[in-house]
Amino acid sequence: MSNIEMPLVLFSVLSQTAIGLTIMNSGRQIAGDDFIGEGRRQWGIVLAFLVTGMVASFFHLGHPLQAYTALKHLSTAWLSWELLGVSIFLCLALFGFFTEKEKKSGLVAFLTALVGLLTLVFMGMTYAPPGYPALNNALPMVFFLLTALLLGTSFSAWFTPSEDRSWLCRILTVSLIVGLVVYLIVPCIWLSGGTVMAQTAEAWIESPLYWGRIVIGLVLPLLLIWKIKDIPPWLPLIILIGELLGRAAFFQETVHAASNIGGL
Amino acid sequence: MKKHYGFFIDAERCIGCFTCAMACKNQYHQPETVVWRQVYPISEEIYPYHERAFYSLACNHCENPTCLNVCPVKAYYKREDGIVVHEQDKCIGCGNCIRSCPYGAPRYNPEQKKAEKCSLCWQRVDAGLKPQCVQSCPVEALQIVDLATFDRPDTVQYPPGFPKHEKLNPSVRFVVPQLPKVIGREDI
Numbered sequence: 001m002s003n004i005e006m007p008l009v010l011f012s013v014l015s016q017t018a019i020g021l022t023i024m025n026s027g028r029q030i031a032g033d034d035f036i037g038e039g040r041r042q043w044g045i046v047l048a049f050l051v052t053g054m055v056a057s058f059f060h061l062g063h064p065l066q067a068y069t070a071l072k073h074l075s076t077a078w079l080s081w082e083l084l085g086v087s088i089f090l091c092l093a094l095f096g097f098f099t100e101k102e103k104k105s106g107l108v109a110f111l112t113a114l115v116g117l118l119t120l121v122f123m124g125m126t127y128a129p130p131g132y133p134a135l136n137n138a139l140p141m142v143f144f145l146l147t148a149l150l151l152g153t154s155f156s157a158w159f160t161p162s163e164d165r166s167w168l169c170r171i172l173t174v175s176l177i178v179g180l181v182v183y184l185i186v187p188c189i190w191l192s193g194g195t196v197m198a199q200t201a202e203a204w205i206e207s208p209l210y211w212g213r214i215v216i217g218l219v220l221p222l223l224l225i226w227k228i229k230d231i232p233p234w235l236p237l238i239i240l241i242g243e244l245l246g247r248a249a250f251f252q253e254t255v256h257a258a259s260n261i262g263g264l
Numbered sequence: 265m266k267k268h269y270g271f272f273i274d275a276e277r278c279i280g281c282f283t284c285a286m287a288c289k290n291q292y293h294q295p296e297t298v299v300w301r302q303v304y305p306i307s308e309e310i311y312p313y314h315e316r317a318f319y320s321l322a323c324n325h326c327e328n329p330t331c332l333n334v335c336p337v338k339a340y341y342k343r344e345d346g347i348v349v350h351e352q353d354k355c356i357g358c359g360n361c362i363r364s365c366p367y368g369a370p371r372y373n374p375e376q377k378k379a380e381k382c383s384l385c386w387q388r389v390d391a392g393l394k395p396q397c398v399q400s401c402p403v404e405a406l407q408i409v410d411l412a413t414f415d416r417p418d419t420v421q422y423p424p425g426f427p428k429h430e431k432l433n434p435s436v437r438f439v440v441p442q443l444p445k446v447i448g449r450e451d452i
Contacts, residue, residue, distance in 0.1 A: 061356050061357055062355070062358075063357050063377060063378070067356065076334070077335060077360070126334075133366075256363075257366035257427045258365070258366065258368025261304045261367070261368070261427065264424065
């Protein structure tokens with residue numbers, strides 16, 4: 001998209017981290033996992049990611065004080081739905097944080113996760129515009145779901161005792177392999193598409209951001225998990241850096257259709 | 265019958281003089297980096313001749329405009345005559361329309377921190393005048409037409425080099441440039 005759009009990079013990755021973490025939290029509560037005492041801290045981390053991302057998103061707007069007016073066009077604008085989803089998610093996370101006591105609020109976590117999942121869909125639709133032929137499909141949604149899965153799983157390790165992390169390790173390993181396959185295959189498919197899609201593929205393949213995402217965000221964590229057989233507390237941060245690099249490539253390297261007007 | 269305004273671009277006539285783009289600038293005085301009308305050279309793969317051919321393009325005032333659909337603050341509206349108007353006072357500068365339009369029509373104004381685009385000079389049209397770009401074209405390669413009654417069989421909506429988005433249905437028609445006939449000995 002010819003501009004690194006750092007506020008959008010931070011907003012999308014951090015809000016998807018918050019959503020992924022909430023989905024994992026909800027899943028664990030439904031599965032009957034007992035992690036009493038960690039619930040409030042987990043809501044706190046979810047809020048920290050979400051609020052940081054939302055604050056960053058204001059810097060993307062030309063007139064941030066009028067951001068609330070972006071809720072006006074729910075009939076056709078996915079961006080309005082994205083804002084609505086993130087706002088409801090924030091309210092539910094705040095409610096979860098302030099009401100979390102000794103007893104788990106499983107319903108709140110489930111509702112928050114559900115709203116989060118819907119918000120991921122809205123985000124996927126928002127960033128799939130006709131102006132970018134390579135992304136005018138379900139790929140942004142797939143990328144965002146992968147981000148939520150990778151970061152949600154890895155940050156969940158912060159709230160899980162080391163003796164119970166083996167299943168988290170398995171989920172994260174599978175997610176990393178799926179992510180690696182998706183991110184390696186997608187540019188190859190684009191190469192066989194139209195001119196702008198092929199230009200996007202070439203831009204991604206030549207981009208240090210893309211390869212940084214592959215190596216730092218996917219290959220290195222896979223090797224570390226294989227070697228350590230655990231998710232050390234610093235590993236989610238490495239994956240987060242990889243995701244940020246990947247999202248920067250998403251915004252900066254994707255080619256706009258208008259750049260090829262007059263060409264085949 | 266309701267009017268449905270659109271641009272008619274005769275690439276056979278266009279000489280790529282940029283007068284249309286300059287006339288637009290003179291009319292609206294956009295900042296240096298903001299261009300509402302652009303003259304795009306057609307690549308040699310499409311027009312393989314040493315003289316170049318061009319498409320003069322601005323907003324296509326699509327029948328189903330993506331800028332209007334994706335704008336979260338309803339800063340766009342479509343008039344009954346088909347002209348898509350951007351209301352800058354409502355714009356919050358999110359850039360969603362800029363990312364979405366496959367024709368690159370909305371541009372970011374860094375001074376106002378808002379998007380903006382060709383208005384088809386609706387004030388001039390309402391006053392019975394032609395849009396400034398149309399008015400200025402020295403070879404009459406650019407015209408405003410009423411697509412509700414426009415019926416020229418030699419025109420196309422999606423010539424080579426112009427992104428095809430049938431869902432958007434851009435209100436624009438083209439005459440594609442013809443290669444000159446090379447007269448050889450066998451033709452005499």
